[in-house]
Amino acid sequence: AQRVTQPEKLLSVFKGAPVELKCNYSYSGSPELFWYVQYSRQRLQLLLRHISRESIKGFTADLNKGETSFHLKKPFAQEEDSAMYYCALSGQNFVFGPGTRLSVLP
Amino acid sequence: NAGVTQTPKFRILKIGQSMTLQCAQDMNHNYMYWYRQDPGMGLKLIYYSVGAGITDKGEVPNGYNVSRSTTEDFPLRLELAAPSQTSVYFCASSRQAGAEAFFGQGTRLTVV
Numbered sequence: 001a002q003r004v005t006q007p008e009k010l011l012s013v014f015k016g017a018p019v020e021l022k023c024n025y026s027y028s029g030s031p032e033l034f035w036y037v038q039y040s041r042q043r044l045q046l047l048l049r050h051i052s053r054e055s056i057k058g059f060t061a062d063l064n065k066g067e068t069s070f071h072l073k074k075p076f077a078q079e080e081d082s083a084m085y086y087c088a089l090s091g092q093n094f095v096f097g098p099g100t101r102l103s104v105l106p
Numbered sequence: 107n108a109g110v111t112q113t114p115k116f117r118i119l120k121i122g123q124s125m126t127l128q129c130a131q132d133m134n135h136n137y138m139y140w141y142r143q144d145p146g147m148g149l150k151l152i153y154y155s156v157g158a159g160i161t162d163k164g165e166v167p168n169g170y171n172v173s174r175s176t177t178e179d180f181p182l183r184l185e186l187a188a189p190s191q192t193s194v195y196f197c198a199s200s201r202q203a204g205a206e207a208f209f210g211q212g213t214r215l216t217v218v
Contacts, residue, residue, distance in 0.1 A: 032204035098148035
């Protein structure tokens with residue numbers, strides 16, 4: 001079975017502070033993992049995927065198969081990063097975690 | 107390129123009414139998905155399809171039905187609307203298993 005967990009419902013940080021959004025998964029096969037972002041009242045959009053290993057808007061995420069984690073990190077948070085962030089796993093189907101609302105305070 | 111298109115954007119239903127949420131994609135994607143998004147609950151998978159003629163239940167299928175007669179379209183049917191189905195519904199598609207999912211703009215449904 002596929003499962004994605006995000007332990008924090010809400011994460012508040014000050015502008016310029018580092019941020020880490022946690023994601024853990026369970027999947028018996030070889031996972032494809034993604035981070036999606038949803039700004040207020042907009043559709044979900046892809047932020048990054050683990051196989052591309054790129055940095056988007058300053059965010060990075062590393063797949064740790066030993067810890068079954070795919071945490072999202074940014075060294076210096078900006079106010080425009082405030083949004084809902086969803087970790088997702090694509091295997092048999094596409095499953096999302098419950099999401100973490102990031103609030104970046106001025 | 108329109109991507110994934112959902113109609114309608116908003117709808118208010120009375121308890122017991124039925125309706126169909128439309129979803130169409132023009133990217134020739136094999137996989138299509140329906141999710142509902144409730145406040146604080148994230149996205150729950152309702153149904154998905156891996157190709158025309160093939161559908162399967164997700165996590166929360168009760169009260170819904172789907173069909174996939176063409177590659178492009180994946181309508182979601184509510185037969186007897188209930189207040190518990192008040193939610194925002196998102197349709198998505200992906201080229202194949204493991205590929206990025208593209209989302210529609212969502213349908214905000216209220217059942218009163």
